[in-house]
Amino acid sequence: xxxxxxxxxxxxxxxxxxxxxxxxxxxxxxxxxxxxxxxxxxxxxxxxxxxxxxxxxxxxxxxxxxxxxxxxxxxxxxxxxxxxxxxxxxxxxxxxxxxxxxxxxxxxxxxxxxxxxxxxxxxxxxxxxxxxxxxxxxxxxxxxxxxxxxxxxxxxxxxxxxxxxxxxxxxxxxxxxxxxxxxxxxxxxxxxxxxxxxxxxxxxxxxxxxxxxxxxxxxxxxxxxxxxxxxxxxxxxxxxxxxxxxxxxxxxxxxxxxxxxxxxxxxxxxxxxxxxxxxxxxxxxxxxxxxxxxxxxxxxxxxxxxxxxxxxxxxxxxxxxxxxxxxxxxxxxxxxxxxxxxxxxxxxxxxxxxxxxxxxxxxxxxxxxxxxxxxxxxxxxxxxxxxxxxxxxxxxxxxxxxxxxxxxxxxxxxxxxxx
Ligand SMILES: O=c1cc[nH]c(=O)[nH]1
Numbered sequence: 001x002x003x004x005x006x007x008x009x010x011x012x013x014x015x016x017x018x019x020x021x022x023x024x025x026x027x028x029x030x031x032x033x034x035x036x037x038x039x040x041x042x043x044x045x046x047x048x049x050x051x052x053x054x055x056x057x058x059x060x061x062x063x064x065x066x067x068x069x070x071x072x073x074x075x076x077x078x079x080x081x082x083x084x085x086x087x088x089x090x091x092x093x094x095x096x097x098x099x100x101x102x103x104x105x106x107x108x109x110x111x112x113x114x115x116x117x118x119x120x121x122x123x124x125x126x127x128x129x130x131x132x133x134x135x136x137x138x139x140x141x142x143x144x145x146x147x148x149x150x151x152x153x154x155x156x157x158x159x160x161x162x163x164x165x166x167x168x169x170x171x172x173x174x175x176x177x178x179x180x181x182x183x184x185x186x187x188x189x190x191x192x193x194x195x196x197x198x199x200x201x202x203x204x205x206x207x208x209x210x211x212x213x214x215x216x217x218x219x220x221x222x223x224x225x226x227x228x229x230x231x232x233x234x235x236x237x238x239x240x241x242x243x244x245x246x247x248x249x250x251x252x253x254x255x256x257x258x259x260x261x262x263x264x265x266x267x268x269x270x271x272x273x274x275x276x277x278x279x280x281x282x283x284x285x286x287x288x289x290x291x292x293x294x295x296x297x298x299x300x301x302x303x304x305x306x307x308x309x310x311x312x313x314x315x316x317x318x319x320x321x322x323x324x325x326x327x328x329x330x331x332x333x334x335x336x337x338x339x340x341x342x343x344x345x346x347x348x349x350x351x352x353x354x355x356x357x358x359x360x361x362x363x364x365x366x367x368x369x370x371x372x373x374x375x376x377x378x379x380x381x382x383x384x385x386x387x388x389x390x391x392x393x394x395x396x397x398x399x400x401x402x403x404x405x406x407x408x409x410x411x412x413x414x415x416x417x418x419x
Contacts, residue, residue, distance in 0.1 A: 001035040001036055001037075002019075003039070006043050007043075007046040008043055008046065008381060009047070010048075018046070018366065019033075020399040023372055023400075025370050026368060027368050028368060045381060045382065046377075047377065048352065048366055049111035049373050049374060049397075050108065050321040050348060051110065051112040051321075051354075051357070052112070052306050052319070055105070055305065055307060055308075055309075056117075056311060057098040057113070060098065062086075062097070062310075063081075072279065075313065079151065091125055094125060094129035095133065099133070102133070102140075104319035106140060106141055108319050108322070109321070111375075111397055112355055112364075113141060115145060117148055118149075119147045120152065124169070127166045145173070146172070147162075147173070155186070172204065176194045178191055178210075178222070179212055179214075179217055179219055187219055191222050191226055195230065204356065205223075205237065206236075206239055207219070208240055209239060209240060209241050210238075210241050210242060211240035211241075213277050213278060213286050213288070214243050220255070223236070223264070224238070224259060224262050234263045235356070237264070237265040239267040240290070242289065245288065245289050245290050252294070259295065264300065265353065266292075266300060266303070268290050268303075268304055268328065268332075270331050270332070271317065274327065287331050289331050292331075292332035301354060304346045306319060325344070326389050340382070340383055343382070344385065373397050374396050375395045377390040377393065391408060393405055
C-alpha cells in the first residue's frame with residue numbers, strides 16, 4: 001500500500017491524501033492511516049492525467065526536413081502533400097514516428113490519446129502499425145484509434161470499404177471528412193453511412209467536421225441531426241467545427257438548442273486551427289476556432305487537442321497540452337477568473353468524456369476504485385498552474401511512476417530581493 005500525502009486535488013474536494021493499492025485508488029480523503037510507503041507531494045496540484053483526444057500519430061514529423069512543408073498554410077495543401085508523400089510510407093516509419101510522438105506526449109503528462117489513423121491506403125499501413133502499438137503500450141498510455149478516411153470516404157476510391165476493413169481489424173471509432181467530399185450531397189451521404197457503420201459496429205464517431213472558414217459549411221448541422229435521431233450524441237464528437245466560429249449568431253443560437261438535445265461532443269484544436277484557418281482572410285482575420293466558450297456554457301463537452309506535430313498541416317507542436325490550453329483559452333476568451341479556475345477540465349475530464357474513458361476503460365478520475373492514474377503539477381492551485389503554464393512533475397499510472405522530475409521553475413540563482 002502506498003500513500004501520497006499533502007496533495008491539493010484538483011476540483012476542490014478538500015482531500016489531501018491518496019491511498020493506492022493493487023494499481024487502484026483505495027481511498028481519497030484525510031488522515032487515511034498507515035502505509036508501507038509515504039510520498040509527500042508538498043501541497044502540489046494533483047489531477048487526473050492529461051488527455052489528448054485528437055492527434056495524428058501516423059503523420060508526426062512527416063513534414064520535417066522539407067523546409068516549409070506547406071507553403072500556403074492551408075488544409076488542402078496539407079492533404080495534397082500528405083497524399084503524395086504517403087506512397088512511400090512503411091510500417092516501420094509509422095512505428096518510429098508514432099513512438100516519438102507518444103514519448104513526447106507522455107513526457108508532458110498525457111496518458112490517453114485518441115489518434116485518427118488515415119485508412120485511405122489500400123495497405124492500411126498506419127492502422128496495422130498503430131494497432132500493434134495500442135496493445136504494446138497499454139500499460140503506459142491508452143490509445144484509441146479512429147478509422148479516418150483522410151482523402152475522403154467517397155472521394156478516395158474504395159474509401160468506404162477501407163473504413164469498414166479498419167473497423168473489422170479493431171479500430172475503436174469511425175471518422176469522416178465531409179467538407180472534403182466532392183459535393184455537399186456526397187458529404188451528407190458520407191455522414192449517413194458513417195453513422196450506420198458506427199451503429200453496426202457499436203463504435204464511437206469522430207468526424208473532422210467543417211474544418212474551414214465557410215459559414216455555409218453545414219455538416220455539423222447534418223451530423224448533429226443524424227446522431228440526435230439515433231440518440232448517439234454522447235458517443236459522437238465533432239472535431240474542429242471551425243466554420244461554427246464564422247456563422248451568424250442567429251444560426252448559432254438555433255443550433256445550440258439542438259446540440260443541447262443531442263449531447264454531441266466537440267474537440268477544438270486551437271494551435272492547429274489558428275494556423276490553418278483565416279488564410280483566405282485579409283483583415284479582420286478569423287481566429288479559426290469554434291465557439292468553445294459558448295458550447296461549454298450550453299452544457300456540451302468541449303476538449304482541446306494537439307492535432308499535429310511537425311506534419312504537413314502544422315510545423316510546430318510538442319505534445320505539451322498546457323501549451324494547447326494556454327493558446328485555446330486566449331483565443332476563446334475563456335479568461336474570466338472563474339473560467340481559468342476550471343480551464344484544466346479542457347485537457348483532462350472533458351477529453352476523458354469524449355474518449356469515454358470512465359465508461360469503457362475502467363474509470364477516470366481521482367476516486368476510490370478507479371485506476372490509480374494521476375499527474376502532479378508544479379503549482380499549488382489551478383489558477384497558478386494555468387498562469388505559470390506549470391510543468392508536470394510526475395505522472396503515475398497504476399500507482400507507479402511513469403516519470404518524476406525536479407521542479408525547474410525557480411532554478412535561477414540570482415537574488416532579486418536585494419534591489
Ligand atoms: O487538421 C488536420 C490535420 C490533418 N488532417 C486534417 O484533415 N486536418
